[in-house]
Amino acid sequence: MNRSAGDAEALQKASGNQPKTARGEATRKAILSAAERVIGARGYNDASIGHITSEAGVAQGTFYIYFNTKEQVFSELVLEMGRLVRHTIADATLGIDDRLEAEKAGLTAFLEFVCAHPDLYRIVQEALFVDPQAYREYYQTFAAGYRSGLIAAEQAGQISPGDAEIRAWALMGIGRALGEQLVVFKTGRPIPELVAGAYDLIANGIKP
Amino acid sequence: MNRSAGDAEALQKASGNQPKTARGEATRKAILSAAERVIGARGYNDASIGHITSEAGVAQGTFYIYFNTKEQVFSELVLEMGRLVRHTIADATLGIDDRLEAEKAGLTAFLEFVCAHPDLYRIVQEALFVDPQAYREYYQTFAAGYRSGLIAAEQAGQISPGDAEIRAWALMGIGRALGEQLVVFKTGRPIPELVAGAYDLIANGIKP
Structure with missing residues (x-):
């Protein structure tokens, strides 16, 4: 098998037809954002x-300019949400030198x-059934970055x-x-309470 | 609304028709165990x-002696797996007086x-879509017991x-x-390695 052809096909499958203009990119994002709400609500x-x-x-x-199938927009939505989560956490922890402080800021940003x-x-949970590869990629890409940061x-x-x-994995x-x-x-508990409780466990453990 | 009638109906919905004999109970468990394999494999x-x-x-x-619908056997399967998990952990930690040791034994038994x-x-993840109430009950019953133990x-x-x-929730x-x-x-990492790594975090945290 021709490896680069396979790679190109995999990329195409995952990401759809990449728009070449800012306007095209905005339309593609609008479709993904709509897919998030529609699939989130209806399944x-x-x-x-x-x-x-x-x-x-x-x-x-217009949909078909960017995506070929419903399956493709779903897969791309899962990967896009993964990218968004990671970028959101990266932005929130930018410039925080201490890892424990970064854990706290990252958890807050995530929540x-x-x-x-x-x-x-x-959406991510449904990916386990609709597109297990996207499900794996969502978590494994996140885990790889987390692991590097901890090392x-x-x-x-x-x-x-x-x-x-x-x-x-545990964090x-x-x-x-x-x-x-x-x-x-x-449950309705405020994010700062959740973060404080979890941070205490993460930093200090529960040993008396 | 008649509260006890509502309760009886809820119980009936959740648990199907309770068998009265040991043989009936064995057949019911065999159907649930088959449902676990079939739904796990096919969705x-x-x-x-x-x-x-x-x-x-x-x-x-015979199915209809114990259950009325596929939805009902699925819901009961989710709740039965929750009971099995909890009983397995309870058995594994029975007689362990120290909570930290119980955490280790319980995590090992769970894995x-x-x-x-x-x-x-x-199965549990699909319950979020098929029977959200069973999904919630699975986690919330577990969390309630965990919380009491920690207190x-x-x-x-x-x-x-x-x-x-x-x-x-964090644990x-x-x-x-x-x-x-x-x-x-x-990932293929042995359970004792997973437990040792997680236990160190749970007991001591990651603060240097």
């Missing part, structure tokens, strides 16, 4: 391309993102020595669980 | 009652349960003071993330 099976273009306020033909994107959980922090003496891979698991409390279980 | 939409009875080796009519029930994640441990001086509710999030690495992402 993948009951959402149609017509629902998405109607929500986005574009003609159905705020979750509240601004209440359908994130349904650098350990080398800088900012955190104790430990297994960076397991820690990355992501904490964030995921707290975000789910906010938007799925709707 | 809820593509699984039929015929697939489940065939996998269980019982006549289709072993996950490996023995590799479809647990798909008792704090009162006994076995763990540091802290927000038991947030800690329960469940760690377990869920590590289990997912085993059966969804198939």
